[in-house]
Amino acid sequence: MSIKLDHVNYVYSPGTAYEIHALKDICLDIQDGEFVGLIGHTGSGKSTLVQHLNGLVKATDGHIYFHGEDIYGAGYDMRRLRSKVGLVFQYPEHQLFEVDVLSDVCFGPKNQGLSQEEAKERAKEALAMVGLGEAFYHQSPFELSGGQKRRAAIAGVLAMEPEILVLDEPTAGLDPKGRDEILDQIERLHKEKKISIVLVSHSMEDVARYVERIIVMNQGEVLFDNAPREVFRHYKELEQVGLAAPQVTYMMHALKERGFSVDEDATTIEEARDTILRALGRLGDKS
Numbered sequence: 001m002s003i004k005l006d007h008v009n010y011v012y013s014p015g016t017a018y019e020i021h022a023l024k025d026i027c028l029d030i031q032d033g034e035f036v037g038l039i040g041h042t043g044s045g046k047s048t049l050v051q052h053l054n055g056l057v058k059a060t061d062g063h064i065y066f067h068g069e070d071i072y073g074a075g076y077d078m079r080r081l082r083s084k085v086g087l088v089f090q091y092p093e094h095q096l097f098e099v100d101v102l103s104d105v106c107f108g109p110k111n112q113g114l115s116q117e118e119a120k121e122r123a124k125e126a127l128a129m130v131g132l133g134e135a136f137y138h139q140s141p142f143e144l145s146g147g148q149k150r151r152a153a154i155a156g157v158l159a160m161e162p163e164i165l166v167l168d169e170p171t172a173g174l175d176p177k178g179r180d181e182i183l184d185q186i187e188r189l190h191k192e193k194k195i196s197i198v199l200v201s202h203s204m205e206d207v208a209r210y211v212e213r214i215i216v217m218n219q220g221e222v223l224f225d226n227a228p229r230e231v232f233r234h235y236k237e238l239e240q241v242g243l244a245a246p247q248v249t250y251m252m253h254a255l256k257e258r259g260f261s262v263d264e265d266a267t268t269i270e271e272a273r274d275t276i277l278r279a280l281g282r283l284g285d286k287s
Contacts, residue, residue: 002164002196003030003053003085008062010048022048024220026062030164035190035197037207037228040217041242046200047090049217050166053198054085083112086157088150090169095153096141101132104141104152108160119159126159127152129193130185147178151185158189164196165189171206179203183210204246208232208267216243229265248272255279 010023022045030036030053040046051057052064055071055078064071071081089095098104105123106116114122127136130151136144141152150170157165167186171179187210190197201207207214207228214231216224218241224231232238235245245267252264252272261282263275 002032002034002067004028004065005052006063006065008052008059008064010052010057011060014060022220023052023059026222028215028222028225030196030198032163033190033194033196035187035210035212036199037211037214038198038200038217039202039204039207039214039243040223044217044241045220046217047168050087050168050198050200053164053166054082054087056082056087083108083160084162085164085166086160086162087166088153088157088168088170090172095156096149099140100138101127101141101144101152102137105156105159108156112160122159122161123155126155129158129189130155131181145178147174147182150174150178150182154182154186162195164198166198166200168200169202170199171201171203179206186210204232204244205248208246208248216241228267232267233265 005026005028008023008026009021012018012020012022026049038046038050048057052059058072066081066085069076071078096104098107102120102123105126106119109119109122110116127133132148132151132155136148141149144152154167154170165186170186171182174182183206186197186199189195199207199211211228214224214226214228215222216231216238223237223241224234232245232249235249238244248266248269248271252262252266252275255262255276256264260279262279263271266272266275
């Protein structure tokens with residue numbers, strides 16, 4: 001088991017007129033090698049939750065365990081935790097500050113105690129993973145496009161060789177091509193490096209396509225926690241809390257209502273294509 005949240009609560013500004021109970025009795029396990037999607041409306045608590053995973057925010061109440069160790073225990077090495085649970089924020093420019101891309105990606109490994117040469121090797125490998133080759137090494141990170149900044153920020157976290165990669169809206173503001181490139185690279189990292197991924201996203205299509213499990217947050221609580229097909233069966237409940245299912249889900253239900261024998265639990269375009277072709281084939285057999 002990678003990380004466990006045990007009855008975690010978090011209260012902003014306790015005891016004041018601005019008190020907000022942002023997390024309420026959260027109990028979750030994130031297993032080694034999982035690809036998890038975290039969704040919820042604005043203010044649902046999802047960003048607060050992910051900031052607890054590497055100790056950036058301390059729970060008001062409850063415990064968090066990383067490989068069985070309580071991260072709030074006396075003497076726990078929080079610095080090591082943050083190198084093993086890497087967090088990429090929604091706005092990557094907040095994580096970029098060095099004079100060039102290579103130096104920026106070297107920062108984390110050097111902080112881990114690696115030599116300059118070792119840090120450079122780690123940085124080059126991480127940049128290659130996200131598709132930024134030698135031509136980018138000496139560019140200022142602030143001259144990169146939005147998608148390239150996103151990749152550089154991810155590389156900076158990957159260079160520390162995390163076991164869990166947490167991405168808070170990594171495709172926000174990107175065009176469709178840039179979004180697909182980033183998510184395809186994250187999926188490859190998950191498969192090739194066996195890194196656990198926690199993906200925070202507002203896009204139901206993205207989570208349906210990439211993740212193996214979806215956690216739905218609502219008003220600081222876990223509303224659903226299951227495989228995408230199971231979660232999107234509750235599309236009407238999702239609508240009630242300001243969310244929706246992928247467009248494919250609505251299309252499948254509409255076809256079903258019109259008498260087509262399709263799988264109404266299809267959540268991706270590929271699944272929809274396959275079930276529609278099978279339904280059309282059955283119609284052809286009858287005619």
